[in-house]
């Protein structure tokens with residue numbers, strides 16, 4: 001069974017826990033504990049495949065502490081970066097996180113394939129006090145090879161589900177690309193070994 005690991009990142013109070021709880025339980029409860037980090041597990045079947053989904057929800061901490069992302073970059077297959085459309089500073093922080101994930105030095109951490117990233121503008125129900133335009137989110141995502149959506153954890157259960165499905169599908173596509181690359185690599189190693197031992201056998 002494939003394991004899919006997602007890290008939820010973003011500024012304080014942007015709705016990371018609310019999105020996870022909405023996805024897992026279809027409920028919005030309003031207040032969520034934020035003084036400890038959590039790992040959620042869910043079994044699901046997608047496109048006929050059984051998956052074990054693991055979601056990491058960090059505890060509330062200073063933005064400076066969160067920006068390093070070192071352990072998350074080693075651990076996660078994909079990131080959901082959340083900002084609050086009614087809070088411009090949370091968008092600036094989302095941007096910093098995306099730049100950190102996409103910076104070239106980061107790629108050596110874990111992979112030859114860059115992680116899937118989905119940028120989420122949450123709290124769309126607060127559009128009357130909007131500080132970040134939808135097109136700004138779209139542009140940030142497009143410029144940095146991320147998916148994008150705007151939604152409301154408070155009001156939109158289906159959209160939240162679709163958002164998680166979207167990032168999971170992107171991660172599965174990355175797994176397939178990795179899988180395709182592996183056999184050709186091992187084939188060339190096998191060929192090399194054969195050549196060496198083949199030659200030796202001949203000379204005996």
Ligand SMILES: Nc1nc2c(ncn2[C@@H]2O[C@H](COP(=O)(O)OP(=O)(O)OP(=O)(O)O)[C@@H](O)[C@H]2O)c(=O)[nH]1
Nearest residue numbers: 012013014015016017018030034060123152153154
């Ligand atoms: N209006 C509105 N409020 C929301 C929405 N999503 C979350 N909230 C509220 O925003 C506040 C913070 O939500 P959390 O889910 O705790 O946010 P978080 O990002 O996990 O917070 P930290 O762990 O402290 O960083 C709570 O009061 C939620 O009820 C939304 O879609 N609309």
